[in-house]
Amino acid sequence: MKSQLWITALTGVAVGLLSGYTLCGAAARATPPVQHFAFASLPIRAVNALTTRSMVSGQAGTIGRLVYRKGAVIPRHQHPNEQYSLILQGSVRVSIDGQTYLVKAGEGLVIPPNVPHRFEALEDGTVDVDFFTPRRQDWIDGTDTYSAGPGK
CATH class of the missing domain: 1.20.5 (Single alpha-helices involved in coiled-coils or other helix-helix interfaces)
Incomplete structure (x- = not known):
């Protein structure tokens, strides 16, 4: 026993x-392996005539760097990702749920998932670093629908 x-x-x-x-x-x-990157060495994609974007994704998130010229617009859209936006240089006007936010260098927003929003650059050379969770599959696949001209 x-x-x-x-x-x-x-x-x-x-x-x-x-x-x-x-x-x-x-x-x-x-x-997965550690990803060490510099935004300056990542491929730059023209999002529209006044906006460029570089990005990198991991398993659970995406970080992107957008550079806007004055008047650049990311049209009203929504996505299932929570978005953390930090303006490093310049300023943007962001419209969310009927409210308008003026976001200047050193300031940011946290936008909940599935909330419609729109960005407009108020200065040339505005730099916006965005983090998304989960990762932006539409950015990875190149299927996002941000192609819009100024004022759209």
């Missing part, structure tokens, strides 16, 4: 250790 308990206990410990080893090993192999 005692030896049967020992065998059961040792078997349980061995299975636990082996399972842990397998899970840890699998988790280690599934971890």
